[in-house]
Amino acid sequence: MKKYILGIDQSTQGTKLLLFAEDGSIVHKAVKTHSQYVDERGWVEHDPEEIWQNIKTLVHDTLQAAGVKGGEIKAVGISNQRETAMVWQRSTGRPLGRAIVWQCPRGESICEKLRTYEQEIQDITGLPLSPYFSAAKFAWALQNMDSAAKLMEQEDLCLGTMDSWLVFKMTAGQVFATDFSNASRTQLFDIDRLCWSEKAAQIFGIRISALADVRDSNGFYGNTDFDGILSEPVPIRAVLGDSHAALFAQGCYAPGTAKATYGTGSSVMMNVGSRPVRSHSGLAASLAWSISGKPSYVLEGNINYTGAAVTWLKDDLQLIVSPKETSALAAAANPQDRSYFVPAFTGLSAPYWDSKATGMYTGITRITGKKEMVRAVLDAIAYQIHDVVCLMERESGYKLEELRVDGGPTGNSYLMQFQADMLNGDVKVPELADLSAAGAAYAAGIAAEVYDSTMVKHCVKRAAFHPHMQAGVRTRLLNGWKKAIEQTVGAVS
Secondary structure (H helix, E strand, C coil): CCCEEEEEEECCCEEEEEEECCCCCEEEEEEEECCCEECCCCCEEECHHHHHHHHHHHHHHHHHHHCCCHHHEEEEEEEECCCCEEEEECCCCCECCCEECCCCCCCHHHHHHCHHHHHHHHHHHCCCCCCCCHHHHHHHHHHHCCCHHHHHHCCCEEEEEHHHHHHHHHCCCCCCEEEHHHHCCCCCEECCCCEECHHHHHHHCCCHHHECEEECCCCCCCEECCCCCCCCCEEEEEEEEHHHHHHHHCCCCCCCCEEEEECCCEEEEEEEECCCCCCCCCCEEEEEEEECCEEEEEEEEEECCCHHHHHHHHHCCCCCCCHHHHHHHHHCCCCCCCCEEECCECEECCCCCECCCCCEEECCCCCCCHHHHHHHHHHHHHHHHHHHHHHHHHHHCCCCCEEEEECHHHHCHHHHHHHHHHHCCEEEEECCCCHHHHHHHHHHHHHCCCCCHHHHHCCCCEEEECCCCCHHHHHHHHHHHHHHHHHHCCCCC
């Protein structure tokens, strides 16, 4: 009998389901988007029930399209959008509201009230106090969602990230669990003691009884038949935050190796080994994963808007019909143009950490047109990645030899070359674009003894972009970007 692994990547824009064969190759890929609810305040939400229904549809359609029987699926791996906060009643599985997406700044007022605890929270969790993380979102929900606080008192409330919601639904409410990577991004997890922090939970007004059980990233998360779609239940054998899953698939297992995921936002992540490295400049210290009881730590910088800025060009400004146009447009832009774009739609995250900042185009002249505006958006992605990488090198003590990258925007040749030029180092792009799903599937396949780690290392082949820009040009461009950031950060009081 053939053996297959299902890799589910539940991301911000939609859900991807990849069916992997025994040799690690992709047999079938299916994608389904979900609705984005964004209001005039910049609050961002998703419908968790829509996401669950989409996953079931994807599983059904994939089995039909690939001609695979349910019994041939040997394990499921999940990667997920991190920090997105879900609140539901444990006994009924009923969501108390929509999911509060990681980009959503609604917890800002809560964080402001907790500034006296800022250092203590970072000491415990490794994360700078910010509405970006789940804790402030949970606290907001407890204060604003009907019956949430009462259900927590009755120990009938689940405060969870998207992975724990999916595990709960996939196991028909039998398992409420998350992994170390996702737990470490909530701002409620003690990264030294490797458990939920009573103190952090108390500061945010949260009871630990409402939080998920924390398990190894390659642990057992129950069995699922996807609400009867599979002919027999299969084990869920891996759960990882999307960036952590991509790090795993990229083979960044040694300290000093790093990758950047380009998606709606971006995550730059460096493996720092078996002990946490504390940042003093706004980077996050968290868990890469815990595999079979052995934790690995990372330094990470998160950027709110990268690929989403290109979506903004298409959907809101209507300057482009498809993101695929942007590479040629940027390459054809006037080299004398000096315009910059700062994509602070809902504030700026690492390494600037200004949740009140607003976006802007600056340096616009009469020669600034469509091509130049598109180029400025792409350049802003590379500049932000550059700033995080430089800070990461200083904080960790590791000099980055190369940056491994993944995500849809890595197909943009202009962006990848500009990224290599800004970093003055190689950028390695894998042939396989969907590394978050792949990382979760590989981890699940290894746990289910379908794969071995040696085979996985050879599954990801890479092409390289080498830097070609003259040092003086690089310095001038980076100085201009620095001035644009200085105009943005702290400009709104």
